[in-house]
Amino acid sequence: MPNAFDVSNPPFDRLTAEEAVAFRAALDVGYFKPGETIVAAGAAADSLFVVIKGAVEERDGEELVALLGPNDSFDTRAIVEGAAAHSFIAREETLAYLAPKDLTLRLMRENARFGSFFYLDISRKLEAVARSQEEARSGSLMRTRIGDLFLHPAVYIDASDTIEFAGRKMQEIDSNTLFVRDGARIGIVTGMNLSKAVVLNGMKIDAPIGPIARYDIVALDEDEFVFMALIEMTKSNKRRVAVTRRGAYVGILEDIDLLGFLAGNAQVIAGRIDRATSTADLRTAAREIADQIRVLRRQDVRVEVIAEIVSDLNRRLMARTFQLLAPESLRAQACLIVMGSEGRGEQTMRTDQDNGLILAGPVDPASLNAFRREFTAALEDYGFPPCPGDVMVRNPFWSKPLADYMESFRRWIALPDENAHMNVAIFYDAAPVAGRVELLHEAKRALIGAVRDERAYLARFAHAVEAFETPIGFFNNLIASEGGGALDLKKGGIFPIVHGVRSLALEHGLLETSTDERIGRLAEKGVFREDFARDLKQSFHYLLALRLDSQLEQEKDRGALVKPAELSSVERDLLRDAFKVVKTFREILRRHFNLGMF
């Protein structure tokens, strides 16, 4: 349709004005009735199709991999390679522009920018199908720069300073390496140099450092890639390289930190957290925790193990923050708790803070308020986004005496609106981090005692699993959402599992917080069969892994949304199996809690 075709719609916006005129003039319009195959898998096509109205399903066999709507075009492979990878079927009454194959191919050849759009599209699809997961994950290793790693600070001493002074300095800055200024030249001295000088060569500790420093420094710019450091260390047989910025030394990269980046260095971070003497130290450690996730995933470490490591480090971080910021009186009187996914130990990528404080009794309001503010601000500073629902120590509702919590429980249960259900869910997942752990145990026992025999309450609580559909159809096909053909892993799979398991756990008065442990205990109690418990755990892990990979790939943009078209067929099979299990689980819940009555 010469006049009406929208050339501002990519990739047609890359056509020149003349090309656009020719392209428009050549367009026909086709009508396709519901169920009609527009391009069959493996077939060639005479046209490129651009949807005007309606919806077209992109199918791989029975599997729906994408839903195309207005302005979407297909299928590049059918015109370039003469064989469509998938079939394209009209879902409803559909009108589409038909751009002649020959003209489209000519424009692709003559207009590189226009062409690249389609070739990229092909390569992206091929990659999604053939992608080796390993390769996708190791990508970041090749792109990470030295400046992104943990570096020890560049601290200088003078060549005339003593060995003892050097040793104390190293202790003070928690580093094994110092720069030594000897007139115009600069050298390096390490802890090992000091030990050898004193122990093996019998030097006195008040001897000057100058003679034992090494002046053949291996240095790399902070913009160099990490693998260059690895090569340099191997080549020169050094255990550290000096790092420069515009020629000046800015830090030291130790082999342990490099290896830590490559292999994960949870132990090292744990040590750093425990030795931290300020929230500034902790901020550095917090950044490293976040980096661990990518590193560990690259090693193909299973997502539940990553979650465990990350949760452990996060809790250490918060415990240390608590010790640093809370006044003595508060530390003896309070229990710091984490709730929600942090409490279950299932948080990998940071979502938001869910934390609180249980007090044994009244404390000095001024110091309590100061702590509330400082603690939440410190965590925010570490990179934990504030909780939109304000479930944070800062909020007095979530940092109050045990007796007040008990009062809240009574209210939540007596007036069970959506908010109250959420509060019960969040609190039931709480885990202690620091302070008087027994306060949380007491609170939880009270909460469980109040609800465990209340079947009507539990049913209403469990009912939230019905909030979202599991995106799997009658024939076990994946159902992508109308909009972008994406699946919501959280709503469709993760949430129903977590909340369903939580509801059953609450009913059985379990004190475990992680979904995995709860499933295990429920199976022991005979609520699930062993094999179903195993399926449920595996499905849960798979969904978490898929979500994590999706989050790592696009940082925080899309979160729990996954496009089936971007998955390999093996991944799609696994996803379908996982959703099937979720569907069965929901049926179990429906029967168990008699959810049909709502």
Added chain:
Amino acid sequence: MFARRIKRLFHQISLGDQSYRFMFEPPPDDDVVAFDCETTGLDVAKDDIVTIAAVKIRGARILASERFEAVARPDARMSAEAIKVHRLREADVEGGKLIFKVLPDFLHFVRGRPLVGYYLEFDVAMVDKYLLQLKGIELPNPMIEVSQMYYERKYGDAPPGTAIDLSFKAIVSDLGIPMLDQHDAFNDAMMTAMMYVTLKDMKERGVRIARARDSVRAPHGFGA
């Protein structure tokens, strides 16, 4: 209908220029032609065609790339009255940039194929006005009225008293067809063609258009 058939026969016999016999012969294929005119007004007797556009429809495919589109310069001297008086001589003098030069191309494009349009009668009457003067005939083609097709799909089973809206806008919106810039003969012909292919298929499948009693439309404009 009967009168039209008689007229057709009469024109076929009285056709002065036998080179236009093809208008009365069976069409060369199963295509139909959607067409639309833009005119200077709505009075067939006084107003003139400004643009005329037509597009062939082959099965479910609208052959927009082989469209017919022509602009006729409206000219004060070429009012219907003027044409009556000056007939062909005036057109010859003007060099055929006017409707009389355009029409033969249009007829060759359309041939005997069925015409598809929205309130087609008006467009056909406009063309006939000139055609009678030019060739002594009126368009003999079968006519397919999309508003009639729409009426059948939507109101065919409506209880008496149902409010009926056959406006172009209503059809476009019910069928989910994109609203192109109107008052462009080609865009109107395209939209009409899209209505035709959609309604034809709905008829074949026996699908009806939901009447929005509570003014709630089905998400995609279609319903059972």
